Amino acid sequence: MIATPELIEALAANAAPVRRLRPPLVRAALWLAFALLIVGLLGLSHGARPDLAERMRHATFVLGLAGSVLTGTLAAVAAFFLSLPDRSRSWILLPVPTLVLWLSVTGYGCLTNWVAIGPEGVRLAETARCFATLVLASAPLWLAALVMLRHAALVRPRLVASLAGLAVGGLSATALTLFHDLSATAMVLVWNIGIAAFAVGAGGVLGRRMFSWVAPPPAIAARG
Amino acid sequence: MKSSDRKPRLTLAAGESPFHGADVRPARERASRDLDWSILMARSQAGDRLAYRRLLEDVAPYLRALALERLHDRGDAEDAVQDALLTVHALRHTYDPARPFGPWLVTIARRRIIDVLRRRGRARSRETALDAEHETFAAPGTNLGEAAADAGALREALERLPAGQRRALRLLKLEEMSLREAALASGKSVAALKVLTHRGLKRLRQLLGEGSPPK
Known part of the structure; x- marks a missing residue:
C-alpha cells in the first residue's frame, strides 16, 4: 500500500479536466427519448395489436398501461438521481405510487376476469413473438441505462441497477401490451409483473457485476 | 449493509x-x-x-x-x-x-x-491471525531453513562431546545400529555403550541449551 500523501500526489498529477454530467433530469429525458425511439421502431415493424382501439375503451386496460408507462418513466428518473452521490435515497420512493397502481390494476384484472387459457388455447407462436418483442425492447434499453449510469457502480450499484431494471421492465411491458394480444391471464401476469420483478431482482443481485461489465471501476475493485 | x-x-x-x-x-x-x-x-x-x-x-x-x-x-x-x-x-x-x-x-x-x-x-x-506461537507455515517446504539450522547446531554440539560418547551416539542414533551391531563395530561392551549413550545424550542436552548447565 502506498502512503496517502503519495496517492494524493499521483491523483493530482492525473487531474485532467473533466466534463460535468448534465443534470439528472436531462439525462433521464435523453434515455426516455431513446426508449421512445426503440418502442416506436418496434411498433412500426410489428404493428399494434388488432384489438387495441377496442381495448382502449376499458378503464382497467388504460389504467394498467398508464401504470406501466409511468412506473418505467419515474423509475428511470429515480435511477438517474440516485446514481449521484449527493442525492437523497428518498428518490427510491418516486416510482412507488405508480408501481402500486400498475400492480393493483393488473391484479384486479386477473381476479375479475381470469382466463386460464385464451379462446385459441396456448399459442406458442404468439408466446415466442412476445419473447422476441421483450428482448428487442429491453436489451438496448438495458445497455443504454448501464452505460449512462455506470458512475453509480462506485456509489449505489444495486439500488440503481434495480431501478433501471424497473424502468426497462415497465417500458418493455408497455410495448408488449401495445403490440401483443395477451388473452390468457397467466400470460398477462408473466409478461407484466414477472418481467419487472425479474429485472429488479437481477439488478439487486448482480448490480455491481453488471456495471463492471460496461465500465470496470478504477483501482478500488482491485484493492478489494 | x-x-x-x-x-x-x-x-x-x-x-x-x-x-x-x-x-x-x-x-x-x-x-x-x-x-x-x-x-x-x-x-x-x-x-x-x-x-x-x-x-x-x-x-x-x-x-x-x-x-x-x-x-x-x-x-x-x-x-x-x-x-x-x-x-x-x-x-x-x-x-x-x-x-x-x-x-x-x-x-x-x-x-x-x-x-x-x-x-x-x-x-x-x-482467516486466522498468525502469532509468534505458530510455526511459520503449514507446508513442510517452508520450514526447511529452520531444519538446516537445527542440524548445524546438533553437528556442532556433537563435535564438542568426548570421543567415546560421540562415537556411541553416532553408531546407535545416527546410523541406527542395534546395541549388538554397535558393540561389534566399536569393540566396546553393550553395557559400556549404554552408559556412553546415556551420558552423551545428557551432555548433548546441556550443550543445546536444555536442562541445567554442567556443575
Whole structure:
C-alpha cells in the first residue's frame, strides 16, 4: 500500500479536466427519448395489436398501461438521481405510487376476469413473438441505462441497477401490451409483473457485476 | 449493509447532509469550509492541479476521522481513506458545484468504509491471525531453513562431546545400529555403550541449551 500523501500526489498529477454530467433530469429525458425511439421502431415493424382501439375503451386496460408507462418513466428518473452521490435515497420512493397502481390494476384484472387459457388455447407462436418483442425492447434499453449510469457502480450499484431494471421492465411491458394480444391471464401476469420483478431482482443481485461489465471501476475493485 | 444505513454522526454542511451531531464546529465555519471545498472541486474539474491537490489534502484528515470512527483501526481506516480518495477522483465529474460538497463527499466515504467493513468480515470468517506461537507455515517446504539450522547446531554440539560418547551416539542414533551391531563395530561392551549413550545424550542436552548447565 502506498502512503496517502503519495496517492494524493499521483491523483493530482492525473487531474485532467473533466466534463460535468448534465443534470439528472436531462439525462433521464435523453434515455426516455431513446426508449421512445426503440418502442416506436418496434411498433412500426410489428404493428399494434388488432384489438387495441377496442381495448382502449376499458378503464382497467388504460389504467394498467398508464401504470406501466409511468412506473418505467419515474423509475428511470429515480435511477438517474440516485446514481449521484449527493442525492437523497428518498428518490427510491418516486416510482412507488405508480408501481402500486400498475400492480393493483393488473391484479384486479386477473381476479375479475381470469382466463386460464385464451379462446385459441396456448399459442406458442404468439408466446415466442412476445419473447422476441421483450428482448428487442429491453436489451438496448438495458445497455443504454448501464452505460449512462455506470458512475453509480462506485456509489449505489444495486439500488440503481434495480431501478433501471424497473424502468426497462415497465417500458418493455408497455410495448408488449401495445403490440401483443395477451388473452390468457397467466400470460398477462408473466409478461407484466414477472418481467419487472425479474429485472429488479437481477439488478439487486448482480448490480455491481453488471456495471463492471460496461465500465470496470478504477483501482478500488482491485484493492478489494 | 443495514448497519450502514443508520443515521451517521458527523456533518460537513447544513442542508440535506445526513451527518449531524458530533461535529461541534460552529455552523458558519462548516459552511465556509464546504464552500471552499466546493470552489476547489469546481476548479479541479477544469483541470487545476494545484486546487485539486489542496482539496485532497484538505479532505484526507476529515475522511480519516470519519473512517476511524467506524473502523477503530488505523490500517483499515487508511485503506478506506485511500479508496475514498480514488472514488472522489473517479467520480469528480459527477459533482455539481451548485450543490454543497459535504453530502457528496460523505456518501462516497461511507460507501468505502462499508466496503472495508465487509472485507474485514470476510477475512475474519476464513482467516486466522498468525502469532509468534505458530510455526511459520503449514507446508513442510517452508520450514526447511529452520531444519538446516537445527542440524548445524546438533553437528556442532556433537563435535564438542568426548570421543567415546560421540562415537556411541553416532553408531546407535545416527546410523541406527542395534546395541549388538554397535558393540561389534566399536569393540566396546553393550553395557559400556549404554552408559556412553546415556551420558552423551545428557551432555548433548546441556550443550543445546536444555536442562541445567554442567556443575
